Amino acid sequence: SACSSLQESEKKVDYAQAPSAAEMQRVSPAFAHYTNDVVIGDLWQRPGLTPRDRSLITITTLITQQQAVELPYHFGRALDNGVTPEELSEIITHLAFYTGWGHSTAAAAILSDVFKERGIDNSDLPAVPANPLPIDRESERNRERLVEDNFGVVSPGVVDYTTNVLFRDLWIRPGLAPRDRSLVTVSALVAAGQAEQVTFHLNRAMDSGLTQAEAQETLTQLAFYAGWPRVFSAMPVFKSVFESRGLES
Amino acid sequence: SACSSLQESEKKVDYAQAPSAAEMQRVSPAFAHYTNDVVIGDLWQRPGLTPRDRSLITITTLITQQQAVELPYHFGRALDNGVTPEELSEIITHLAFYTGWGHSTAAAAILSDVFKERGIDNSDLPAVPANPLPIDRESERNRERLVEDNFGVVSPGVVDYTTNVLFRDLWIRPGLAPRDRSLVTVSALVAAGQAEQVTFHLNRAMDSGLTQAEAQETLTQLAFYAGWPRVFSAMPVFKSVFESRGLES
Amino acid sequence: SACSSLQESEKKVDYAQAPSAAEMQRVSPAFAHYTNDVVIGDLWQRPGLTPRDRSLITITTLITQQQAVELPYHFGRALDNGVTPEELSEIITHLAFYTGWGHSTAAAAILSDVFKERGIDNSDLPAVPANPLPIDRESERNRERLVEDNFGVVSPGVVDYTTNVLFRDLWIRPGLAPRDRSLVTVSALVAAGQAEQVTFHLNRAMDSGLTQAEAQETLTQLAFYAGWPRVFSAMPVFKSVFESRGLES
Numbered sequence: 001s002a003c004s005s006l007q008e009s010e011k012k013v014d015y016a017q018a019p020s021a022a023e024m025q026r027v028s029p030a031f032a033h034y035t036n037d038v039v040i041g042d043l044w045q046r047p048g049l050t051p052r053d054r055s056l057i058t059i060t061t062l063i064t065q066q067q068a069v070e071l072p073y074h075f076g077r078a079l080d081n082g083v084t085p086e087e088l089s090e091i092i093t094h095l096a097f098y099t100g101w102g103h104s105t106a107a108a109a110i111l112s113d114v115f116k117e118r119g120i121d122n123s124d125l126p127a128v129p130a131n132p133l134p135i136d137r138e139s140e141r142n143r144e145r146l147v148e149d150n151f152g153v154v155s156p157g158v159v160d161y162t163t164n165v166l167f168r169d170l171w172i173r174p175g176l177a178p179r180d181r182s183l184v185t186v187s188a189l190v191a192a193g194q195a196e197q198v199t200f201h202l203n204r205a206m207d208s209g210l211t212q213a214e215a216q217e218t219l220t221q222l223a224f225y226a227g228w229p230r231v232f233s234a235m236p237v238f239k240s241v242f243e244s245r246g247l248e249s
Numbered sequence: 250s251a252c253s254s255l256q257e258s259e260k261k262v263d264y265a266q267a268p269s270a271a272e273m274q275r276v277s278p279a280f281a282h283y284t285n286d287v288v289i290g291d292l293w294q295r296p297g298l299t300p301r302d303r304s305l306i307t308i309t310t311l312i313t314q315q316q317a318v319e320l321p322y323h324f325g326r327a328l329d330n331g332v333t334p335e336e337l338s339e340i341i342t343h344l345a346f347y348t349g350w351g352h353s354t355a356a357a358a359i360l361s362d363v364f365k366e367r368g369i370d371n372s373d374l375p376a377v378p379a380n381p382l383p384i385d386r387e388s389e390r391n392r393e394r395l396v397e398d399n400f401g402v403v404s405p406g407v408v409d410y411t412t413n414v415l416f417r418d419l420w421i422r423p424g425l426a427p428r429d430r431s432l433v434t435v436s437a438l439v440a441a442g443q444a445e446q447v448t449f450h451l452n453r454a455m456d457s458g459l460t461q462a463e464a465q466e467t468l469t470q471l472a473f474y475a476g477w478p479r480v481f482s483a484m485p486v487f488k489s490v491f492e493s494r495g496l497e498s
Numbered sequence: 499s500a501c502s503s504l505q506e507s508e509k510k511v512d513y514a515q516a517p518s519a520a521e522m523q524r525v526s527p528a529f530a531h532y533t534n535d536v537v538i539g540d541l542w543q544r545p546g547l548t549p550r551d552r553s554l555i556t557i558t559t560l561i562t563q564q565q566a567v568e569l570p571y572h573f574g575r576a577l578d579n580g581v582t583p584e585e586l587s588e589i590i591t592h593l594a595f596y597t598g599w600g601h602s603t604a605a606a607a608i609l610s611d612v613f614k615e616r617g618i619d620n621s622d623l624p625a626v627p628a629n630p631l632p633i634d635r636e637s638e639r640n641r642e643r644l645v646e647d648n649f650g651v652v653s654p655g656v657v658d659y660t661t662n663v664l665f666r667d668l669w670i671r672p673g674l675a676p677r678d679r680s681l682v683t684v685s686a687l688v689a690a691g692q693a694e695q696v697t698f699h700l701n702r703a704m705d706s707g708l709t710q711a712e713a714q715e716t717l718t719q720l721a722f723y724a725g726w727p728r729v730f731s732a733m734p735v736f737k738s739v740f741e742s743r744g745l746e747s
Contacts, residue, residue, distance in 0.1 A: 032625065403733045
C-alpha cells in the first residue's frame, strides 16, 4: 500500500535540505563557529557594503555554483535585505545568459517555492518592458565593433545574439538598475572562475556607479561564498582596472 | 506512525524538479519569454546544426555543469531528436573521463529513470566492443610522444591511462561516431571553462568531419546552455583553430 | 489525506540517489565495466598512494564539484580507509574557505547523515583548539608581505581575513596534519580548474612531507574523479614545481 511503501521512502535522505544547527554541530563545531562568528557575525556586519549588496553577491554566487542547499535561505534573506521580488526575477533572467540556462531554471524552481511561502507572485510583470532604459549609443557602438571585428567570423550566431538579445534587450530592462546588473555579472564571473572576462564588466559596473570601495568589499564577500582561490585569481584583474582608472587606494 | 510523519516530509521541497510553466511565470515572465521565444522558438530552429547535434551539445553541458534539473527533459528530447540509447550510453561513459566520475554517475541515475519510463534497456550492450574502430597509428604515435615527452615525468599513471584506457580503448568504441565523440568532448571543455584544452580536440573534431559552420553554431548553442562567458573565453581558441586550418569565413 | 497525496509524491524521483548496479548496467554496461574494473579494481589498488590518501583526494573532489550523489558512499569509504571523524570535520571546515561556503554546507548535511548511521558524533570537539600548531614565522611573514604588497590596495578585507582567519587560525588547527591539509587544498584547486593557484600550495604540501611520487599519483586519482582535462591543465604547473625543487623523476 501507499503507506507501507512510504515507510521505505521516508528513509531516503533529501540532500537538498540545509543542515540544522544540531547537524552542523554534530559534523563540525569549528564550521558552526566560523559560520556564526565570522560569516554571520562579522562579514555580513562590515560597513563596506550594504546587506542588500551582500545579498546580491551571495545569491549570484549560489546560483552560479549550483549551491541549491543554501538558496532558499538566501533568497529569503535577500528579500529581507531589501532586494525586491522584481529584482530577483531579473537576476534569475540575467544569470540564465551569464551562467547557463540550466542554472537559472534550477534556481527558478527554488525561488518559486520561496515566493509561494511569502505570497509573492510576479506573474503580472511585463515579459517585455514598455519603457526600456536608453542605450549609450557610443559605448554600444564600440562594444559591437570590437566583438564583430574579433569574433564575427568565429560565430555569427553568438555575435548576433550578443548584440540583439543581450545588449539591446536584456541589459536595458529597467527591472534591475545597471549598477546592480553589473555587480551581479562581475560576481558571476568571479564565482565561475572567469577572471579573464572581468575587465569589461568591472569597468561597466564602475561607470554605472559602483565605487572602488564597494568593488574591494565585493571581493571580501566573494572570498567566503565563492572560495578564496576564485578571489585570488580575480584580484590581479581588479587591480589592473583600479589602476587604469587612476583611483586612489 | 508512517503516515503522520509523512505529512511532515510532504512539506519538503524536491528541488530536483524543473519548474512548471506556471512557476516560471510566477518567478519571471521575462525568463519564461526568453525560454519560449528565444531558446525554444528560435535557437533550436536555426539551420546551422541538426536538432540531434543541438541535443548532443546540450546534454553534454548539463552533465558537465551538474544541472540535474533539466536533464530528464533533455535526455528525452535527445531520444526524440534521434540520439540512440546506445549513443546516450556512450556519452555517459565518455564524460566520466572528461568531466569526472561523479558527474556521469549522477547522470546515469537520471538516465536510468528516463530509460525505465520509455522501456529502454541497454543491459545487453557489450561492455567491451567486439569490433573496435581502427586506430590512426601515425596520429596516435604523435599524440603519445607529445604527452610522454611533456608529462611522462610528471605523472606516469596519468600518461599510462591516457594511452591505454583513453586513446586505445575509450576513443575506439564504435557506439559513438568519432565526429560526435569529439563534438561532445569540445562541448564539455567549453562548458567547464577549459578553453586551453580545446585546440587539440577541435582539430580532431574537424578532422573527423565537423564542419567549420557546425563548429561556429556549436558556440551559439553553448552560449545559452553553458553561459555567455564560457563561450567568449573559447572564441579566441576557435578562431586560432579556424585560421590554422586555412578555412574561409 | 496524507496517504493519498503521498502516492503522488512517491512517483517523484530522488536524483540524489546513486544508481544501483542494475541501473548502471541498464544505462551503460561499459560505464559499469570501467567503474568496476578500472577505477575500483585497478586505480584504487595502485601502490603509489594509500587508500586513505585516495579517499582524501576523492571526497575533496566530490565536495568541490558538488557531486552529492557519490558523497555518502565516499564519506563511508573514507572512514573505512582510516580517515577519522575529526579529520572529516576539519576537511569540511577547510573546504568552506577553499571552495565556497555553500559547498561545505551541502556536504555537512550529507556527512551528518553518514555520521548518524554510524553513531558518530563530533559535537564535543572544540570549535577553537586549545593547542594550535606552531606558526612558521618566517614563511608566514613572507607570505603576508607578498599578499599585502600585491593585493593590500585591491581588497583590504580579503588580505585581512587571509592573514587572521586563514593562516593564523584555520591552517594551525591540529585536527588535520599540515601535509593532509595541503593535499586537500591542492586537490581542490585542481578539481576547480585553478591550476594558476597550485604552485604555492603544492610547494607547501611538499614542504610538509608530501613526496613527489605521491604528488604524481595524486594527479592519477584526480584524472578519474575531477576529469582528464582538469589534470592536463594542472600538469605543467606540477612539472614546474617538481623542476624548481630539483627532484629526480
